[in-house]
Amino acid sequence: MGGHLNAYTSREQTVYYAKSLASDVSTSVEILSDILQGSTLDPAAIERERGVINREAEEVDKNKEEVVFDHLHGIAFQRSSLGYTILGPKANIDTITRQDLLDYISKNYTPERMATAAGGVDHDQLVKQAEKLFGGLKPGAPRTEIIKKPTFVGSDLRARFDSHPTAHLAFAVEGASWTSPNYWPLLVAQAVIGSWDRALGAASHSSSKFAQQVSKYNLANSFMSFNTSYSDTGLFGTYIVSENFKQLDDLSHALQQEWHRVCLSVTEAEVFRAKNQLKTSLLLSLDGTTPICEDIGRQMLVYGKRLTPWEVDGLIESVTAEQVRAAAQEAIYDKELAVVGYGPVDALQDYNRLRAAMSPIYA
Template identity: 55%
Template sequence: MWIDAGSRAETDENNGTAHFLEHLAFKGTSNRTQQQLELEIENMGGHLNAYTSRENTVYFAKAFNSDVPQCVDILSDILQNSKLEESAIERERDVILRESEEVEKQLEEVVFDHLHATAFQHQPLGRTILGPRQNIRDITRTELTNYIKNNYTADRMVLVGSGGVPHEKLVELAEKNFSNLPAQSPHNQAYLLSKQKADFIGSDVRVRDDQIPTANIAIAVEGVSWNDDDYYTALVAQAIVGNYDKAMGNAPHQGSKLSGFVHRNNLANSFMSFSTSYSDTG
């Protein structure tokens, strides 16, 4: 289930809510306990997971074709009937705070967060997915339920099947399991801001830490959206530039001319190219 809501649909005050909800998704519903959820998935040999990005939250299951109806029922239950118990919220709060600490040690993640923050200054796309640590400490059950009420609506959710799943059957399952969803999101301030076209701002940000022995740098230009005719062209350009890692055994022969030049002249330990697209920019 793809939901048109991530950190871009938040405010500065509740930034981190979408990711927090992802952590609580499998902690029990009004129909199933956490243990029952886990056993049900395990008994069908399936896999249940979720992830959050800046523009989407995705809850998904992998299972045999014959178990698709049961999987859709489970996803429906999770998305519409999660209990969000205070005890589970407090447990996951500690987990997310530790996750935040780990992310802060991953220099690539830190650089990309700074890149978004400066390219989309004072805009929803500039926020991080996990949110500030103070927000993680302060997020309440009310904020979590409000986020669901404001964003988990029929006009912003798409049930997707891949593999041997007949389209007509999936439509039937959607009608059966999701017919009670609110038809439309309330057009509150957070919603309206999230739908404004993002402005890419040429700028830079530099964070100095002399305890780190290397420079970790990201350079970006305004790219293309998912809907742009040049979306795949940008991905091809990314592939041509390629990636390089000095630690790899085949480092001198990793394909692109740039990789060879960097290796021969000892210019960097590694580099990667990226093309990151959103609904209206990139």
């Protein structure tokens, strides 16, 4: 067929997907159905996959951004499965059994937890085929365990390696879930703070005041604001890479001052520009059938329907500067803070001082 078949796992979803010519969609759906319902889980294949996953784990360890975000989830959501890494510890990879996989599939691969999505296909025909191939799936047994919302824990973790060429930092507060009324205002707040890379230059012309500060005083090589949402919680913060080790205290102070500024005095002009940037980035992220398919699947699981680009545009456009300030205050003002430092981070302020800087009195 010349198609493409793959799968990946995030912290809340597992995705199996196929890309093919429109004429081969029917065959692709049959293959996905067989994978989900008829996999033999051959013991030899399981043994072979252990080595593959262990090599993937080694590659993840080389990506410092991934390492920092794994640590950030680990300290922010302690004693919760959301704090676990996606690949898991090596001991689990080495000992997981075929029966463990069968139990997981029977518990989680149930129709009420699945969503299918596709690009250039006949919708009615796809629905009929899905009913035929997946109609025999039995609903999952009622869940007896109580799924509690993960508790956000203010804490810090510092992996100090003085020989490392750059310091990697992440500062985060508890963000908003997918369905929270603060989800869209915090996305706009993220766009106000923005992202920047020294290699791109033009900081003096950047709409981000934090980027202007970072560039003017050479505080960092790059930074990226993030607003990561899950079904019942989230993380709002900033990831920073810097080779200016001696000014990490100035860097953290500048970031927290910018957070407070967004809480208190973000302007209508900044919000207008941030909304346009956000709409542009969201639309550009849907460039291709794979991201559109992922977007549809995620929204079906979260909202029970697909939000069209026009609906998303309207939701973003309706956000006001007052709503951004209110959402930022609720997330940031005197709230718990999670901090991760990796590399030469000796000059990073003591955690108690960083936490104290979250107070309105400090601001």
